[in-house]
Amino acid sequence: MNTWLSIDGLSLTEGGTRIIADVSLTLGAQRTVVLGPNGAGKSTLLRLIHDLLHPSTGVLYWPRPLSQAMVFQRPVMLRTTALTNVIYGLKLKGFKTGEARRRAQESLARVGLEHLALRPARLLSGGEQQRVALARAWALEPELLILDEPTASLDPASSREVERIIGDIAASGARILMTTHNLGQARRIAEDIVFIDRGRIVEQTPVAQFFKLPQTPAAQSFLQEEMP
Amino acid sequence: MHEFNEPLITAWQLVAGADARLAGIVLLSLRVSLAATLIACVIGMPIGALLAVGRFPGRRTLIVLFNGLMGLPPVVVGLLVYLLLSRAGPLGQFGLLFSPEAMIIAQAILVTPIVAALTRQVVADSWSEYREQLRSLGASRGRAAATLLWDGRFSLSTAALAGFGRAIAEVGAVMIVGGNIDGVTRVMTTTIALETSKGDLPLALALGFILITVVLAINAVAYALRGWAERHWG
């Protein structure tokens, strides 16, 4: 297992409360899913790794800096077409107009949305918007794709489609780091599970073992509550 | 009753007959206020966007300042521009006082804070929604400001129309810097003020009709545009 990120003593304190408390973690699996109860600090941890938040203490050590993209729970679409939304991300990365358009079209085709490329993005369904967000991220060919509960507000059919796309992105070589409320999805996607509670890492376990025999009482009771 | 009706009828005849003098006044009004609004948008929208997404010392003070300047009394703006443009003033050499250009400058100053403050509100709202996504994609703050201006183009057209509504309806600033010279700097509001005081009610009333119609039309256009944009772009 090739370590791509070592986190050492990471903390984030916001208004007197410690949201992330002394997290040390080594990430090496290609696909890692972070699980934990509501408010555990999953989203915050992903934002710290994606450099959207700055830690109060601690360091992130990247053996080799990885290009990253992130997909959020609620897709953020600009008031323009789906295609232009994807092109926008590519342009920010320095692609020229023609090349950006070509890549954007390819990316939309990979998420099965080429037929909606010229539709106003904000008028697409929630599931379609999330697929545009995935296309926008995938077009950048990130070495690390971070996803924060990408299917939390989607119906089951859309969730399956998004999950299929995440699998394809992983198959294309990107590392996946995500959170989800859907334990079936975690089981299908993850190699490694990181379980966190109240801002602390409770355990990091290979997926099969985590679902068969979690190492800690906190994870055991979490699984019991989520899968009665 | 007769006293009241007669000016009304004459006013209507002026409007319906597209009276040349009336048309000249209306067109000058529109030209001055449109130009002023355009200048105010070019200056005020970037300022508003940077106030919304920027991080620099004095930002809060500037926000309060621009919000306060929305209520700037037109006569005070007129007085300041008068002092700037008068023969002895710092810009006196250009000889702009009592010209349509002077009126454009005065109204632009009046309207810029309105456009900037309304723009800041619109952009700040979408910034809170887009912020993480734009940063994730690697947009600098300047780039984010430009993106949000483009994204908010339909809401911002309302800001521009609000500015135009303020410009076309104000009388104090254009009166002072324009001088209300017949055929040169006489606009709707100053003509209404003058003709009313002279007792020539038909022309004043006719202009009053047109002014109200313009203001109502602006609001109707703003409303329709927003509705269309909402349906078309979400």
Ligand SMILES: Nc1ncnc2c1ncn2[C@@H]1O[C@H](COP(=O)(O)OP(=O)(O)O)[C@@H](O)[C@H]1O
């Ligand atoms: N900016 C903030 N200021 C204060 N508290 C915050 C802030 N952001 C998140 N929190 C708190 O930190 C905790 C962890 O939040 P989050 O990372 O969103 O949890 P999760 O994604 O696991 O549900 C929650 O209790 C939340 O209320």
Ligand SMILES: [Mg+2]
């Ligand atoms: Mg969360």
